[in-house]
Amino acid sequence: MPSLYPRATLKRIIKSHQSKALSKNVDVLIYLNCMIFLQKLAQEANSEAEAGRENVIEKRHVKAALEKVLQDFQG
Template sequence: MAPSTTVTRRVKRKAPRAFLKRTLKQKKPHLGLGRCCDLLIHLNCLLFIQRLAEESRTNACESKSRVIKKDHVLAAGKVILKKSRG
């Protein structure tokens, strides 16, 4: 018998462009948005979530916890928002 030759591929998910455009138009209809602004907003959200995860993990390690808890995420969110404010 021949060994199985199936190869698993990671499916690349696209950004939810229609959802973002629809949401932006509902919440802020007076804004004149450019063509690719939804992609920039999506990228910004992904970067924020990545920073939040890293900072939360750091907080959990400092408190000698194996699990990231709600308190770690809230503390990390405050720090990240202060840094992004400027």
């Protein structure tokens, strides 16, 4: 089964930014969290565009949605 992302590269990036020992599959959790964040951001930006009766998602829609999504993901 082909990989969805460059797992070795992601592990290397995580390891270079973290001095503590991490779980074996932490890269999968980080990747999934990132994908959920991007999906939520796209959905919120789409809602912003639809609220303004526009068919195209623009930069301002993403910026408005970003504030909402970051509040949801703040933990």
